[in-house]
Amino acid sequence: MNKLIYGIFAALIGFNCSAAESAQDYKCYIKSSYGNEYIVFFKWKDKNVRRHMAALPATQLTDRMNKKYFVKTVDECITMDKEFVSTTAKKLDLQTLR
Template identity: 30%
Template sequence: MKKILTIILCFMPLISVAKATEKQDYKCHVSTSSEDRVIFFNWTASEVDKKMARLTGRKMKDYQKNRKYFIREVNECLPLNATFSTSLGREIDNKTLR
């Protein structure tokens, strides 16, 4: 019994490290050169702030309209199941397809 408990306790830190590096889906409300949008990303939880800061000035492509646009400002980035704090963000999120 002691051996089983010892083995389980030895592997517990490895399980928690794996969860910290798991990727999660995020949605970001951004202001672009053409309009406000909600854009979806798949990031690790530890890198969200860094990735969010790098979005400003990034060139993206709208494949439906076949047009390029620049991200002027990142208003808010949240996990996929969360709701935006602004009414404009919630409105755009409701219209955006997943």
């Protein structure tokens, strides 16, 4: 009986920890294989941001005109409430629809 209670307690603690670790919105300044630059949006958990950023190059995405492109480089990824460092990314961010 005690093992069952400890098991339920451990499961509840694990559930609370994972619930507290919610995903956050990110915006990334990328360059495509065609030479175009984009601001793209993602929802990632904080602990996985670096892994997701590293996986983006060579990923195929689709722009607003349904044109497919491959990500060539990822210059910056930041949370939605922050500003990009690059002036080019800042200008593009102002022009990009959310």
